Amino acid sequence: MDVRTLCLGVLSLGNASGYEIKKRLEDTFSHFYDASFGSIYPALSRLQKEGLVECETEAQSKRPDKKVYSLTVDGRLTLVEELNIMPGRDRVRSEFLVAMCFADLLDASQIAEMIDRRIAEHQRLTAELTSREGRSSAAQKFVAGYGRAVYEAAAAYLEENRYLVESEALMSQIDSDRVGTAD
Amino acid sequence: MDVRTLCLGVLSLGNASGYEIKKRLEDTFSHFYDASFGSIYPALSRLQKEGLVECETEAQSKRPDKKVYSLTVDGRLTLVEELNIMPGRDRVRSEFLVAMCFADLLDASQIAEMIDRRIAEHQRLTAELTSREGRSSAAQKFVAGYGRAVYEAAAAYLEENRYLVESEALMSQIDSDRVGTAD
DNA sequence: TTATCCATGTAAGAAGTTACATGATTGA
């Protein structure tokens, strides 16, 4: 699964230009997939060459022509094929969790700041997902709900357990623990 | 934050060879960070060139010499500096959630299969985190607990809401909904 | 006997990001 498939997916929900695809990805998919213009535009060119999308150019005054893409029959088939592949593991890259792993190397105040921000961010994301809930299909509600469930659980966990990494006293205990376990 | 920082982090917990670093990353970090030999070995070479790690070569019979790396003072400082940077957003790439977004293009049975596997996978990961809980520091327990909280919330959500994407009747309703909202 | 563990490393390639080039319009 790559940007190309994602473009096909967005186009299955309605015709769009590269620019619009980027915006829709930001709105709907940004929680679990990213893509920049630098990957979307080349992806669309290639999809067109392969006959998976078609393109109609709308002339615009004072700005580049808008190229509105639509799925071809082949494109829709390819999309369905791709989606039918059993999804692989999620890939997560979390600088926050890495930092938390090494909490004993940081100031308690710094950790507290990180956790505060993280909780705030989760609340923001939860709210965002909730606000969008009205105007979306059942499938999209399902995915948004999944996101909300995860963000809420994460925020609750952080509130309840932050003392584990914020207490200097505990941290020094860890240091002494580590002498025994480190290799 | 990149593989280099991660190597410094692992080394802060004890000296290790490239091979061992990979194993420890798999054990401890695989839930939120991946790294292959192809990225770890070059990273270590570069860290050594930059004086952030030192290396002692242990001769081994019948296999390549083992190169055991350790943090230098500079390396530890750099690690702390890196960890003090406010962590950016998590990056998540989930083929599963993408597939769920386009649930109406798939068979209900296929979706059910995907969700079954996903729940099973979450349970496996939860169990794995739980089993490892004993032999780890407070910081690591905190992070493992975070993972568990998230996996459990996700699995529970899937069980409770899977009907949203598994009912063919609802899916056709979505199709008619979409006529109004597409584009 | 077949796979997995141990152990390092390189080279080729995939996939994507960032920055640039271009530039009018619109809202704060």
Add this chain to the structure above:
DNA sequence: TCAATCATGTAACTTCTTACATGGATAA
């Protein structure tokens, strides 16, 4: 006046993965 929105595209770069090269020891 300053940033954001609209609009496309390319080139250089980063980062990481995969596959290869090498090969004994050990457990199933």
